[in-house]
Amino acid sequence: GSAATTPGFCLTFDHRSPGSLQQLLANVRTELPDYYAPWMDVAANLPHLIEGHQLRREVAKMPLLSTQYLRGHRQLRLARLALGFITMGYVWQGGSRQTVKILPRVLAVPYCTISELLDLPPILVYADCVLANWKKRDPCGPLNVENLDILFSFPGGDSNKGFFLVSLLVEAAAATGIKAIPMIINAILHHDRCSLETALQDVALSICKMREAFKLIHECVNPGAFFRSLRIYLSGWKDSFLMPEGLVYEGVWDSPKQFSGGSAAQSSTLQCFDVLLGIQHRAAQGFSAEYLGCMRDYMPAAHRAFIQTLASGPSLRQFVLATGDAGLRAAFNKCVLALVDLRSYHIQIATKYITIPAGRCRAEQQQLGGCVHEGTSVLSERGTGGTGFMRFLKVVRDTTRKAQLTEQ
Ligand code: HEM
Numbered sequence: 488g489s490a491a492t493t494p495g496f497c498l499t500f501d502h503r504s505p506g507s508l509q510q511l512l513a514n515v516r517t518e519l520p521d522y523y524a525p526w527m528d529v530a531a532n533l534p535h536l537i538e539g540h541q542l543r544r545e546v547a548k549m550p551l552l553s554t555q556y557l558r559g560h561r562q563l564r565l566a567r568l569a570l571g572f573i574t575m576g577y578v579w580q581g582g583s584r585q586t587v588k589i590l591p592r593v594l595a596v597p598y599c600t601i602s603e604l605l606d607l608p609p610i611l612v613y614a615d616c617v618l619a620n621w622k623k624r625d626p627c628g629p630l631n632v633e634n635l636d637i638l639f640s641f642p643g644g645d646s647n648k649g650f651f652l653v654s655l656l657v658e659a660a661a662a663t664g665i666k667a668i669p670m671i672i673n674a675i676l677h678h679d680r681c682s683l684e685t686a687l688q689d690v691a692l693s694i695c696k697m698r699e700a701f702k703l704i705h706e707c708v709n710p711g712a713f714f715r716s717l718r719i720y721l722s723g724w725k726d727s728f729l730m731p732e733g734l735v736y737e738g739v740w741d742s743p744k745q746f747s748g749g750s751a752a753q754s755s756t757l758q759c760f761d762v763l764l765g766i767q768h769r770a771a772q773g774f775s776a777e778y779l780g781c782m783r784d785y786m787p788a789a790h791r792a793f794i795q796t797l798a799s800g801p802s803l804r805q806f807v808l809a810t811g812d813a814g815l816r817a818a819f820n821k822c823v824l825a826l827v828d829l830r831s832y833h834i835q836i837a838t839k840y841i842t843i844p845a846g847r848c849r850a851e852q853q854q855l856g857g858c859v860h861e862g863t864s865v866l867s868e869r870g871t872g873g874t875g876f877m878r879f880l881k882v883v884r885d886t887t888r889k890a891q892l893t894e895q
């Protein structure tokens with residue numbers, strides 16, 4: 488990873504060049520020993536097995552495999568990705584009507600063993616289905632939608648691919664901003680205003696590029712497919728009225744355990760920029776502060792450590808204010824406003840892909856049979872089309888806006 492050159496304050500992060508990550512996921516089957524074919528075949532066939540109501544039967548036929556033949560971080564991440572998709576498919580295959588209360592030991596035992604090794608919870612997280620769930624068609628080609636594909640999918644067709652790949656491209660656009668962070672810390676420690684201003688401009692530009700990448704969502708994801716299908720499979724079993732006790736991990740723990748549904752609050756990029764800019768999401772409505780904080784436990788250990796290191800380092804806000812330099816204040820505020828802009832755009836997308844389909848669904852509910860109404864993460868409230876998450880997104884956006892530096 489890249490590190491600041493200043494002794495004693497070393498920022499490193501586990502960013503892989505796309506090349507090596509693409510080696511990891513080049514061909515899912517060959518990437519793991521054949522011994523693991525039972526997992527990979529079911530995971531690669533998940534939409535078909537779920538739609539054909541065969542998933543339970545396939546899992547019942549699965550042997551209990553040992554994790555000892557998995558070699559290195561990449562194979563552990565790939566095995567975890569496959570088992571995570573199968574687990575979510577297994578729990579939510581019957582929608583919210585027939586939820587499963589027990590995860591069979593042939594899944595639970597290896598899934599919890601690998602999760603323990605990777606210091607991640609035994610539930611699908613953002614680092615699985617966005618950060619590790621992709622490969623390049625042409626290994627030497629560019630990182631764009633045409634040359635990318637996802638490895639595993641839920642029912643919901645191409646909208647799966649759109650949702651996960653657009654998120655990945657937004658993350659990729661953040662890379663230059665994240666790489667500027669060690670330079671910023673260095674510039675603060677060396678009182679180097681010029682380098683600091685340049686690095687802040689890189690961060691602002693990177694966040695603008697993230698917003699550009701976001702636009703792809705409109706052509707790659709269908710609101711109905713997202714709301715009625717994909718989001719069900721991302722749901723968790725913590726504070727869930729559908730699974731009030733949580734899930735029994737057979738052969739691992741003898742009482743049910745609760746884990747939060749997948750959320751992009753598990754994305755480390757925006758949390759990095761928040762910490763860099765000193766944006767603290769207060770406990771307004773009791774969600775945003777601890778929710779964003781808790782979600783750090785659902786991030787890869789290296790990402791969690793990077794955020795912690797950043798949070799314990801010198802304060803960029805204090806430094807910029809102390810210099811009284813208008814140019815630095817302007818560069819800092821440009822980063823904050825770029826984040827506000829990104830979050831505002833994201834709220835519009837959440838409205839198009841959740842609030843509106845939820846309203847339509849509720850209208851249908853009055854006429855015809857019901858439709859599922861519960862969000863993936865703990866934020867959404869049942870029946871109200873998940874207004875809990877909308878309040879959360881707006882509080883986070885408004886807190887970001889208040890973080891601008893005014894002349895002291
Ligand atoms: C169909 C498209 C999308 C919908 C419906 C959507 C919806 C949501 C919802 C409901 C939340 C609240 C927390 C949660 O439940 O996860 C959220 C949070 C978040 N989403 Fe998305 N989102 C979408 C696309 C994206 C994309 C492409 C990104 C880019 C990385 C993204 C980044 C985030 C982040 C970083 C958060 C945490 C809150 C914040 O930091 O502002 N979202 N999103």
Ligand SMILES: N#Cc1ccc(NC(=O)NCc2cnc3scc(C#CC4CC4)n23)cc1
Pocket residue numbers: 611612613614616617650654718721748749750751752841845860861862863864867872873876
């Ligand atoms: N009703 C309702 C309602 C519907 C959806 C949600 N939340 C939701 O989909 N969160 C995930 C999310 C949000 N933004 C982004 S980018 C990439 C991801 C992802 C992922 C995988 C899960 C790890 N996400 C809340 C309520």
